[in-house]
Amino acid sequence: MSVQALDNANYAKNIEYRDPLKNFHGNMLVYVHWEEHLSFCAALAFPLPPAMPFGALVSEVIAPHYAAHPDAARIDWSKVTWMIDGKSVTPDMGASLEANGMKHKSLVRFWTPGLAGFKGSAS
């Protein structure tokens, strides 16, 4: 243990881990970020069922939450490039989040070729 505590022997037993998977009522945390569109100030967080198909993540979660951006209507979803937890991947839209290699607190980043924010400013 790297914490120096008054009672080192008992510190580890008393740790209250705040965000384990079991605290999320059957969901897992998923973070999503649309690259080069910093109008959305940070990646978005969602609690989602691990069995949700990746395609449903795109159509039911990602698309509606980014719809306010003027670029959103012009996204060609077939050309989007994806990165899950630092690895470039081609997700299987029919398979579940879990089957696509995602776990609790996975980060999904996506790029939309040809769309780089308002006047190309990444906003």
Next chain:
Amino acid sequence: MAPKKLGLKQRYAHMTRGLDWETSYQPMDAVYPFDSFEGIKIKDWSAWEDPFRLTMDAYWKFQGEKERKLYAVLDAFAQNNGQTGISDARYANVLKLFLTGVSPLEYQAHRGFAFAGRHLRGVGPRVACQMQSLDELRHVQTQIHTISHYNKYFDGISEFRHMHDRVWYLSVPKSFFDDARSAGPFEYMIAIGFAFEYVLTNLLFVPFMSGAAYNGDMSTVTFGFSAQSDESRHMTLGIEVIKFLLEQHPDNLPIVQKWVDKWFWRGHRVLGLVAMMMDYMLPKPVMSWKEAWEIYFTEAGGSLFTDLARYGLKVPKYADVATAEAEHISHQNWAIFYQYTHAAGFHTWMPDKAHLDWLSEKYPNTFDKYYRPRWEMWAEMEKQGKRFYNNALPQLCQTCQIPMGYTEPGDPTTIAFRCSEVDGETYHFCSDGCKDIFDGEPEKYAQSWLPVHQIFQGNCGGATVPDVLNWYRMNVGADNMDYVGSPDEKLWNEWHAGKVRDAV
């Protein structure tokens, strides 16, 4: 024969005589268990000189006089309806941010210094910590009294104490102090006494107090003057503690360096709220955040660390990254609040053209390229009746708890993502600085109360945004949302229409 009057030094010696007695019923280590577990080695506690030699009776007398003056000014301000003379009602939002975000920290500092004072066995630091503990308690009281006058007119102030423990962005300053107060007394002294009160304090108080002066808020300015003599004592304690630890034993250096690195970075992240306040929230701006950073950190901090180099202490790690970020953080932070205005306890607004021009002038290297287009796009959307809101909750940094909106060093178009894996669990960070802090004590930060995760776990009043805002005790439609269209704006316009009528 009249008794002879004692000199200051003699008087101090008599008033503190014997406070450092050796205990006999219990061993000293049992009475002072907290001052050894951090690994700090002290050979000679008496080497700590108290430069102020202030005794309790003198303290009460001096502070009592200062506060009588402060309250006289506050009374006069209230009687003259000083609130109608501020530059613009938007300014009141600076006070809301200060009261909800900073004043509760004064109380935390009071508790922290009381703890350090109890647990350091040397009499010098014990007396100094006790004085500072009382100062901090007075400061939170006088701040509340100062701002309470505004509470009669403006929204977003009345539930400040409740909000501090619950509202998502207030977990940033709150967790900063929780972190310091759950450390040992020496780390607390380096965190708050040195890193915050010495290295970074001018970046907190000068902006708020000169901001108040520039914007006609004489009550807050008077509070600032009243606190000033205390602040100089706090700074002296901050520099004293670092020199004392470094002079006592060479083994203390790596421990102290690690704390200085950590608390510099944590302080820098918290001060991002001040950066946003300076660049966006003052109707009459004082200077830009970047200018303040250059004066108060780059120059003043630079000479401080040159001075401390003789002890082997280095400039905090990532100071260069923080300096580079001074170009960006105010814009990135105001953008966060703009898009989450529905969940903020103060008003936001779109900067007007004159203000955008001011920012272009102050940030010639970056503003026009990266940030001005963002505001112009959102302004266009406002005009079309499609004001931009972010309707999902943001990913937060596990360490600083701020939405992960900061960009890669050297690339303002790409968010910086960092993570660590501990026991199969992933933790995310906004920066190398925050990742390093976590990696240094993962067991501590695995316990962070992250507001977004807590909402999803069902611990914040319910599953919908209105449920959560209700749990925050936010008066929806009055405390939150844009300034334009708010009850604050309506009241301000009425006051001004009244002034024009009276003049005619």
